[in-house]
Amino acid sequence: MDYEMILKEIKPNTNEKEKVESLAKSMIDFINYTSEKENIPTKALLVGSVAKNTWLSGRADIDIFLHFPLDTSIEDLKKHGLKLGYACIKKMKGTPEERYASHPYVTGHIEGYSVDFVPCYSIENSQELKSAVDRTILHTHYIQSNLRSEQINQVLLLKKFMEGVETYGSEFKVGGFAGYLCELLIIEYGDFKSVLEAASSQWKKGFVIDLENHGTGNNFSEPLVVIDPVDPNRNVAAALNIQKMSEFMAASRNYLQEPKKEYFFNIPRTITKDTILKRFHERGTRPIIISFKAPDIPADAIYPQLKKTETSLKTKMEQNGFKVLRSGYWTNEDTKAFIIIEFDVWNLPHCETHLGPRIWDANHQKKFLEKYASAWLDGNQWVVEIERKHNNVPDFINYLLKKENIHHLKIGKHLKEEILNQYEMKDIDDFLSENNSQKILEFFHQYLNPGKHLRR
Amino acid sequence: MDYEMILKEIKPNTNEKEKVESLAKSMIDFINYTSEKENIPTKALLVGSVAKNTWLSGRADIDIFLHFPLDTSIEDLKKHGLKLGYACIKKMKGTPEERYASHPYVTGHIEGYSVDFVPCYSIENSQELKSAVDRTILHTHYIQSNLRSEQINQVLLLKKFMEGVETYGSEFKVGGFAGYLCELLIIEYGDFKSVLEAASSQWKKGFVIDLENHGTGNNFSEPLVVIDPVDPNRNVAAALNIQKMSEFMAASRNYLQEPKKEYFFNIPRTITKDTILKRFHERGTRPIIISFKAPDIPADAIYPQLKKTETSLKTKMEQNGFKVLRSGYWTNEDTKAFIIIEFDVWNLPHCETHLGPRIWDANHQKKFLEKYASAWLDGNQWVVEIERKHNNVPDFINYLLKKENIHHLKIGKHLKEEILNQYEMKDIDDFLSENNSQKILEFFHQYLNPGKHLRR
Numbered sequence: 065m066d067y068e069m070i071l072k073e074i075k076p077n078t079n080e081k082e083k084v085e086s087l088a089k090s091m092i093d094f095i096n097y098t099s100e101k102e103n104i105p106t107k108a109l110l111v112g113s114v115a116k117n118t119w120l121s122g123r124a125d126i127d128i129f130l131h132f133p134l135d136t137s138i139e140d141l142k143k144h145g146l147k148l149g150y151a152c153i154k155k156m157k158g159t160p161e162e163r164y165a166s167h168p169y170v171t172g173h174i175e176g177y178s179v180d181f182v183p184c185y186s187i188e189n190s191q192e193l194k195s196a197v198d199r200t201i202l203h204t205h206y207i208q209s210n211l212r213s214e215q216i217n218q219v220l221l222l223k224k225f226m227e228g229v230e231t232y233g234s235e236f237k238v239g240g241f242a243g244y245l246c247e248l249l250i251i252e253y254g255d256f257k258s259v260l261e262a263a264s265s266q267w268k269k270g271f272v273i274d275l276e277n278h279g280t281g282n283n284f285s286e287p288l289v290v291i292d293p294v295d296p297n298r299n300v301a302a303a304l305n306i307q308k309m310s311e312f313m314a315a316s317r318n319y320l321q322e323p324k325k326e327y328f329f330n331i332p333r334t335i336t337k338d339t340i341l342k343r344f345h346e347r348g349t350r351p352i353i354i355s356f357k358a359p360d361i362p363a364d365a366i367y368p369q370l371k372k373t374e375t376s377l378k379t380k381m382e383q384n385g386f387k388v389l390r391s392g393y394w395t396n397e398d399t400k401a402f403i404i405i406e407f408d409v410w411n412l413p414h415c416e417t418h419l420g421p422r423i424w425d426a427n428h429q430k431k432f433l434e435k436y437a438s439a440w441l442d443g444n445q446w447v448v449e450i451e452r453k454h455n456n457v458p459d460f461i462n463y464l465l466k467k468e469n470i471h472h473l474k475i476g477k478h479l480k481e482e483i484l485n486q487y488e489m490k491d492i493d494d495f496l497s498e499n500n501s502q503k504i505l506e507f508f509h510q511y512l513n514p515g516k517h518l519r520r
Numbered sequence: 521m522d523y524e525m526i527l528k529e530i531k532p533n534t535n536e537k538e539k540v541e542s543l544a545k546s547m548i549d550f551i552n553y554t555s556e557k558e559n560i561p562t563k564a565l566l567v568g569s570v571a572k573n574t575w576l577s578g579r580a581d582i583d584i585f586l587h588f589p590l591d592t593s594i595e596d597l598k599k600h601g602l603k604l605g606y607a608c609i610k611k612m613k614g615t616p617e618e619r620y621a622s623h624p625y626v627t628g629h630i631e632g633y634s635v636d637f638v639p640c641y642s643i644e645n646s647q648e649l650k651s652a653v654d655r656t657i658l659h660t661h662y663i664q665s666n667l668r669s670e671q672i673n674q675v676l677l678l679k680k681f682m683e684g685v686e687t688y689g690s691e692f693k694v695g696g697f698a699g700y701l702c703e704l705l706i707i708e709y710g711d712f713k714s715v716l717e718a719a720s721s722q723w724k725k726g727f728v729i730d731l732e733n734h735g736t737g738n739n740f741s742e743p744l745v746v747i748d749p750v751d752p753n754r755n756v757a758a759a760l761n762i763q764k765m766s767e768f769m770a771a772s773r774n775y776l777q778e779p780k781k782e783y784f785f786n787i788p789r790t791i792t793k794d795t796i797l798k799r800f801h802e803r804g805t806r807p808i809i810i811s812f813k814a815p816d817i818p819a820d821a822i823y824p825q826l827k828k829t830e831t832s833l834k835t836k837m838e839q840n841g842f843k844v845l846r847s848g849y850w851t852n853e854d855t856k857a858f859i860i861i862e863f864d865v866w867n868l869p870h871c872e873t874h875l876g877p878r879i880w881d882a883n884h885q886k887k888f889l890e891k892y893a894s895a896w897l898d899g900n901q902w903v904v905e906i907e908r909k910h911n912n913v914p915d916f917i918n919y920l921l922k923k924e925n926i927h928h929l930k931i932g933k934h935l936k937e938e939i940l941n942q943y944e945m946k947d948i949d950d951f952l953s954e955n956n957s958q959k960i961l962e963f964f965h966q967y968l969n970p971g972k973h974l975r976r
Contacts (some may be wrong), residue, residue, distance in 0.1 A: 264882070265882065270898065287900075306900050307897060307898075307900075309900075310879040310897045310900045311897050313887070316878060317882065346871075347869055347870055348868075348869035348870040348871070348911065349871070385864065387865075388871065389869065390873070408841065408868060408869055408872075409843075409865050412804075413805040414804040415803045415805070416805055416864075417845065417846070423766040423769050423770060424725065426720070426721065426773065429770070430773075437975075440974070441763060441767050441971070441974070443763055443766065444762050444763075444765075451901075455804065504535070513894070514896035515894055515895050515897070516894075516905075518896070518897070519893075
């Protein structure tokens with residue numbers, strides 16, 4: 065494999081690097097000048113992948129942390145931090161957008177870059193931690209001190225490979241590997257290929273990596289445990305789910321078996337509505353799509369609610385005898401969201417059997433027979449046929465999504481509001497005739513080809 | 521409850537009794553005279569319910585046992601025994617019909633009665649037992665010696681009640697209580713009502729009754745264990761299945777709660793084809809009837825084969841995703857037999873998911889992926905969608921009943937021959953339009969009202 069060729073495509077060139085670094089420097093200088101002038105006890109610091117030199121070309125997210133002394137009140141930190149951020153964005157002629165992590169921060173869209181201004185406390189070690197963001201400065205220092213310069217290329221290859229096989233990113237939507245996690249894996253295993261080899265043949269559920277020998281691996285129950293070198297009580301891989309861990313292992317095996325450049329890049333796709341519909345028709349299932357407005361909450365809060373709702377709906381449908389082949393969900397993280405449930409069985413008879421007590425249980429038998437005069441015995445168990453209340457899928461979904469019945473489902477509260485307010489239920493044909501953006505078609509393509517990204 | 525009134529209907533009057541007894545006596549005299557004349561070492565003996573005085577009016581089955589000394593060869597016993605039986609039937613101007621139990625016997629249809637001539641060995645206790653029929657003489661003696669004369673009416677009530685609630689008869693078709701078992705229950709509990717009270721409140725799965733305290737109760741695993749007073753190694757209730765034991769318990773509870781004369785008599789029924797069809801249509805299920813010629817074997821051999829075939833078909837259908845609500849079988853014990861399977865789910869999509877190895881299992885993964893290139897991961901498990909071979913019920917049944925596929929089913933060999941030779945598969949409408957005898961309608965009525973006989 066010609067890694068140099070790949071690096072040529074993914075590593076920022078001198079020009080791009082200088083531009084990003086000079087932009088970052090001018091913003092840091094502005095904040096430090098302003099804070100000094102206005103007597104605000106803070107210093108700006110470049111952190112994250114730009115500071116660590118581990119960013120991919122075209123993908124520079126500039127992270128500027130404004131660190132305050134530990135005795136600053138949280139109100140002052142928030143007030144001054146955000147004020148300085150807004151001021152800097154204004155000065156740079158950017159557009160501000162306020163966001164929330166464990167405490168507020170502001171993002172500026174400046175000269176085509178996304179720049180985060182995050183107020184935090186200036187800590188020297190994890191015992192002083194006041195909020196999760198405080199760790200970031202320690203992380204940046206750790207990588208700067210422990211990642212050898214020749215390993216930077218290895219980090220870039222690993223990140224890009226993970227992007228190609230769709231396991232990169234610790235946000236809930238992906239549930240994959242964070243950038244910091246990639247850097248730690250390179251420090252642990254030495255280079256890109258060794259990470260893939262370890263994942264292929266060594267990793268098991270609950271595998272522990274403990275760079276600084278903190279010895280706290282047994283405290284965690286996630287699929288992969290990577291003890292944070294700067295905080296023994298944190299698993300850097302906490303957001304990595306079993307799905308993405310498994311997918312990375314599978315993709316690593318596939319790649320090592322037959323390395324191809326294509327693993328580092330997205331699969332080019334030409335997707336049409338007709339291809340999608342043809343595939344669904346061939347399957348002979350009944351795919352039902354329930355769409356509604358996405359609630360106005362951060363993306364990382366929408367996805368868990370969608371997942372919970374999908375799971376709960378699926379469970380209820382199956383409990384009622386409507387067998388589900390597969391299901392999924394999608395949102396543009398803004399206005400639209402939908403859940404697809406693909407049914408094996410979507411019509412049922414008007415009657416169903418209901419099991420009663422055993423014959424040995426004279427008391428329960430009495431009550432049961434008072435209620436069900438037509439009961440009979442199947443062996444030693446009382447059985448009765450009762451009318452099935454819901455014998456087709458659309459009726460049952462409409463029933464469940466009524467205000468008085470929705471408590472049967474486990475739905476996140478924001479989603480519940482939106483669904484109760486308005487939802488649409490459609491077959492795949494009807495849905496796609498009105499919703500055929502490339503993003504939506506891509507979702508269905510992925511839904512119909514769920515293993516394609518693991519192999520080239 | 522006016523038991524006298526019921527007894528008036530069910531107990532043979534003097535006239536009927538004298539007729540049966542004199543007929544039996546003349547046959548026994550003939551056999552004893554002939555055997556003495558021809559120097560055959562046997563004596564005829566009246567056994568069974570007529571000998572015990574426990575037969576129901578209109579239901580006298582005369583059992584004549586021809587007992588031979590223990591040193592008689594089985595060939596001689598069979599030859600002489602059957603010869604004397606045939607001779608007696610001829611003398612009485614009856615029609616013979618040869619039957620098989622553990623060894624051959626002959627039944628004569630004589631003056632409207634069914635008379636069994638059974639050759640057996642003359643034994644004094646169960647250690648001398650050479651075949652199952654040898655016990656009958658011991659049973660008759662035991663009841664004659666231990667059933668008090670006033671208890672005879674109680675036996676009649678119990679037998680008639682069991683008939684009414686359809687739990688009487690130890691043949692496989694019923695799987696209920698034998699006449700001898702009824703007599704032992706009366707000896708154990710004293711009278712009719714006490715048997716019902718014990719069944720209602722004391723009986724459990726594996727309940728043991730051991731009149732002669734043989735102490736062998738733990739050797740048996742049947743639902744009810746009644747140690748044969750004349751043979752510690754035999755459970756008189758061995759043929760009673762959990763279904764009929766449970767039904768008798770339920771009917772006893774119902775009767776004791778509200779005693780009614782109607783429990784002692786069959787429920788009068790008016791059944792029409794249209795009522796049956798209406799009920800099936802209301803249910804919205806899909807009932808499929810597979811009919812074929814009944815094999816030419818004794819009834820007690822047909823039923824187990826039908827049951828086995830029904831169970832095996834049902835299991836296979838469910839394994840393939842075709843959910844079964846209920847099923848049943850019927851035969852006229854002569855020419856016709858059928859199995860009904862009533863489906864909840866009878867159409868399925870063209871695809872199904874197939875589970876593969878876990879991601880941790882690199883070797884199995886390799887083989888699985890070589891076979892299924894489109895596989896994907898669901899959590900840590902490989903999954904693939906494959907084409908479903910059989911996606912509707914009639915096609916799958918036709919597939920299974922082909923000569924090259926029938927080995928997938930567990931079918932008794934005589935039934936297999938008949939089915940492979942010819943079978944018809946029909947919906948209930950088509951089936952009933954061609955098969956609407958009262959017996960068949962009664963079967964479907966019972967199928968649709970499976971608890972009705974337990975309650976009046």
